Amino acid sequence: MFYILLAICFALWIIYDQWKSRRILKLSRQLTNKYKAFPIVGHAYLLIGGDTERMSSLAAFGNEATLNGGTTGLWIGRDFNIVVSDATVAEIILKTCLEKSKMMDVLRHVTGNGTIFAPLSFWRPRRKIIAPSFSPRNLRQFVQVFAKQSNCLIERLKPVVGSGTISISKYITTFTMESVCETVLGVDMQEDQKMFMNALEELCCLSIMRICNPLLQIEAIYKLTSTYNTYYKQKHTIWDIVDRIIKSKQKYAKMNDMSQRNSMVGATKEYPKTFLEILMDSSNETSGLTDLELREEVLVLAVAGTDTSAVGASFVLCMLSRHPDIQDKVYKELFEIFGDSDRPVLADDLPKLKYLEAVIKETLRLYPPVPHIVRKVEKDLTLPSGVTLVKKTGVVVSIWAMHRNPKYWGPDAEKFQPNRFLNGRTYHPYAFMPFSNGPRNCLGYQYAMMSMKTVLATLLRNYKFLPKAMSCEADLQTPFTVKCDIMLRDSDGFQLQLETRNKESHM
Numbered sequence: 001m002f003y004i005l006l007a008i009c010f011a012l013w014i015i016y017d018q019w020k021s022r023r024i025l026k027l028s029r030q031l032t033n034k035y036k037a038f039p040i041v042g043h044a045y046l047l048i049g050g051d052t053e054r055m056s057s058l059a060a061f062g063n064e065a066t067l068n069g070g071t072t073g074l075w076i077g078r079d080f081n082i083v084v085s086d087a088t089v090a091e092i093i094l095k096t097c098l099e100k101s102k103m104m105d106v107l108r109h110v111t112g113n114g115t116i117f118a119p120l121s122f123w124r125p126r127r128k129i130i131a132p133s134f135s136p137r138n139l140r141q142f143v144q145v146f147a148k149q150s151n152c153l154i155e156r157l158k159p160v161v162g163s164g165t166i167s168i169s170k171y172i173t174t175f176t177m178e179s180v181c182e183t184v185l186g187v188d189m190q191e192d193q194k195m196f197m198n199a200l201e202e203l204c205c206l207s208i209m210r211i212c213n214p215l216l217q218i219e220a221i222y223k224l225t226s227t228y229n230t231y232y233k234q235k236h237t238i239w240d241i242v243d244r245i246i247k248s249k250q251k252y253a254k255m256n257d258m259s260q261r262n263s264m265v266g267a268t269k270e271y272p273k274t275f276l277e278i279l280m281d282s283s284n285e286t287s288g289l290t291d292l293e294l295r296e297e298v299l300v301l302a303v304a305g306t307d308t309s310a311v312g313a314s315f316v317l318c319m320l321s322r323h324p325d326i327q328d329k330v331y332k333e334l335f336e337i338f339g340d341s342d343r344p345v346l347a348d349d350l351p352k353l354k355y356l357e358a359v360i361k362e363t364l365r366l367y368p369p370v371p372h373i374v375r376k377v378e379k380d381l382t383l384p385s386g387v388t389l390v391k392k393t394g395v396v397v398s399i400w401a402m403h404r405n406p407k408y409w410g411p412d413a414e415k416f417q418p419n420r421f422l423n424g425r426t427y428h429p430y431a432f433m434p435f436s437n438g439p440r441n442c443l444g445y446q447y448a449m450m451s452m453k454t455v456l457a458t459l460l461r462n463y464k465f466l467p468k469a470m471s472c473e474a475d476l477q478t479p480f481t482v483k484c485d486i487m488l489r490d491s492d493g494f495q496l497q498l499e500t501r502n503k504e505s506h507m
């Protein structure tokens, strides 16, 4: 009798659930693809493998979207998402749906209500406070930090010049980390830096595993897994480091002792104000950010600004190592501006580096460091195709698929051709968006471009980058195998070789 009652309750629950979800189910039938969605798990079975398999599954869904005219469906557990690779649809969504999807709750455990993953009610006032710190005037001043750190990188690379294949990403990450520490926090993190980066990398891996596995999103179940303790330990490692730095900066601010600060970064009195100082200056008892909010926002800047630019610049160097003709053209441009001098890159040099900028953009097109962005539909939204996105539908804008969609990039969309970004050629603004677009786009877009241009210009004036040893012609033509743990990365670890450049000739 008990089991009969249980079966009846279960059947009634299924009927009720189907009735409640009838509009989402109708939508999912309009956005089908060749991948089977199973009950309870949906398509999640395709996403729970390793990082490389996950990225290839996500890329396959992006491709399905392109084949279906720009949109397709993706069930992660019982949550339905629309995957978008059409610029017009992306524009409508990114302008109207500003709330991040439920998947991002996992990341919110790390950054709290800091802008990047914050719910709308927190995001609006925070963005207002933070945006002014990215003013062109502040950013220009940071170029001296990027130039100084680029020169440190040149020194750090000297021992490995001509020594065979190396993984360039760890060197570039040290550059971006030290630049972010100086510009955001105004400190040299020294031994904390390695701990911070290791913790961040582990958190990215663990977070994506949770995002793609509906069972692990349930806190009670996650607590039973072996990774739970590691996740919270690493989160606290990061929080403790940031808290310690903020506290010490507040102490110095109270003492109003600028000389202390300058001695910490080894700088002069004209040294630019850091993001932390700008935010602290604009905060008091009645306005600005509280201590907790300061920690959250500083954490966002450190997390959002370090790995993204490192991945971007590492892909550029790997691309150039495979395309010596394009590397020569970049060097020619650099030689025209800097000659054979060793002077540091200045803010005024950056707008002149047009070809280098085109190379960076073309690399970010093919290998966008953030390959997917997510949103949540908050009220019914009808697309030009007539399909209505029902409230609570998740959205995955596939920057990866958008950047390879032949509708915008032609039949040679997969080819590396920096000229696409020269001679005033323009594209639909939502067809090229490594930094996203719309009101919730990346706040650090110009910072990132300036930092990447400075470090790449410095490296390419000093070194020639070659493919990893034993690469044959066919290897050089094959696209990089990529993996995704929130960020896109080369599965092979960004391997290349470098040798000293002969500055006398520009070829």
Ligand code: HEM
Pocket (backbone or CB within 6 Å): 115, 116, 117, 127, 300, 301, 304, 305, 306, 308, 309, 312, 368, 369, 370, 373, 374, 434, 435, 436, 437, 439, 440, 441, 442, 443, 444, 445, 447, 448
């Ligand atoms: C190549 C480097 C970078 C890439 C590809 C990148 C990309 C992105 C993307 C795709 C988003 C999500 C936007 C969305 O959900 O629509 C984002 C958000 C954000 N990024 Fe970046 N980013 C980069 C560098 C930076 C840097 C250097 C900083 C700061 C120093 C930064 C700060 C932020 C912030 C604060 C947000 C949150 C914006 C908001 O929600 O209002 N980013 N970035």
